[in-house]
Amino acid sequence: MAVTGAVLVLFLIGHMLGNLKIFLGADSFNGYAEWLRTAGEPALPGRTMLTITEIVLVVAVVLHMWSAVSLARRAARARPVKYAARRRSQASGYATHVMRYGGIVIALFVVWHLLDMTLGVVNPEGHAATPYDRMVAGFAPSRWWVTAFYVIALVMVGLHLRHGVWSAFQTLGLARGRSHRPLRALAGVVALVLVVGFLAAPVAVMIGVIK
Ligand code: HEM
Numbered sequence: 001m002a003v004t005g006a007v008l009v010l011f012l013i014g015h016m017l018g019n020l021k022i023f024l025g026a027d028s029f030n031g032y033a034e035w036l037r038t039a040g041e042p043a044l045p046g047r048t049m050l051t052i053t054e055i056v057l058v059v060a061v062v063l064h065m066w067s068a069v070s071l072a073r074r075a076a077r078a079r080p081v082k083y084a085a086r087r088r089s090q091a092s093g094y095a096t097h098v099m100r101y102g103g104i105v106i107a108l109f110v111v112w113h114l115l116d117m118t119l120g121v122v123n124p125e126g127h128a129a130t131p132y133d134r135m136v137a138g139f140a141p142s143r144w145w146v147t148a149f150y151v152i153a154l155v156m157v158g159l160h161l162r163h164g165v166w167s168a169f170q171t172l173g174l175a176r177g178r179s180h181r182p183l184r185a186l187a188g189v190v191a192l193v194l195v196v197g198f199l200a201a202p203v204a205v206m207i208g209v210i211k
Contacts, residue, residue, distance in 0.1 A: 001071065002168040004064040009161065009190075011057060016197040022210060023200075026132040033131040068103065095163050102156040109153035116146070139205035147206045151199060158195035162187050 018036075022029045039049040112122065116138055120127030125137040139147050165187035169175040175183045204210045 001064065001067040001164075002171045004060040004067065005164050005168055007056065007060040008064065009165065011053070011060075012157075012161075012194055012198075016194055019201050020197060022132065022135060023204070026130070029132045029135075030130045065103075068099070072100075098156075098159045099163060102160045105153055105156045106160060109149070109156075112149070135201065136205055136211060139202040141206055141208070144206060147202045150202050154195050154198050157198075158191040161194060162191040165190050 018032055021032045036050050037047055041048075115121045116123050117131070117134055120129065120134060123129075123134050123138050124140070124143075125133045129137070139150075166175070166184055169183045169187065201210070
């Protein structure tokens with residue numbers, strides 16, 4: 001879980017920083033999107049870096065979900081008789097719900113997001129438009145419900161990250177003694193920075209700062 005989660009977090013940091021280029025203007029954003037497709041050319045064929053990224057992402061997502069299911073099964077086998085009383089720290093509590101149902105919302109979001117921004121199927125500008133135009137059309141004020149869905153999905157991503165990063169620290173044995181509190185806070189900061197950084201562009205488009 002921790003290794004595939006780390007791969008996904010690194011992707012999210014890179015993706016968020018790339019999205020923020022939209023604040024530097026259409027040329028900067030489209031130039032960056034073009035670079036993603038042409039990096040390594042002419043030594044390497046076009047889309048090499050993007051294709052490798054896509055393969056790594058698909059493998060990481062599949063293994064991440066597989067680990068989640070097998071860990072949940074192992075936990076259920078280890079404790080076939082349910083606890084009579086629930087405590088906040090138990091596996092059946094808040095964190096499990098956030099990770100399980102939040103994970104499902106995130107998976108649905110990624111499907112919509114790819115249809116919207118990568119394939120252009122559900123985007124008013126379609127696939128032929130530039131990435132900048134797809135962003136501006138996708139989050140237009142009349143499509144406020146799309147931005148609302150992004151906000152909900154990104155809050156889920158944030159909660160998922162906060163718990164996931166914290167769990168990874170524990171798995172690595174780092175969160176002991178005095179490092180407990182600062183690392184917990186760090187997990188919260190990582191999640192918050194990513195959520196705010198991701199939502200900046202859609203919100204800026206919706207309120208007309210980017211057009
Ligand atoms: C508000 C937040 C987000 C915005 C505005 C955004 C924007 C975009 C855009 C414009 C593209 C297409 C890039 C291109 O065609 O050059 C893209 C691709 C993608 N996004 Fe996002 N994104 C956001 C959040 C996310 C999140 C949270 C995830 C994952 C949980 C994600 C996963 C992806 C993936 C997997 C791709 C396809 C990359 C590829 O083609 O290999 N995005 N995004």
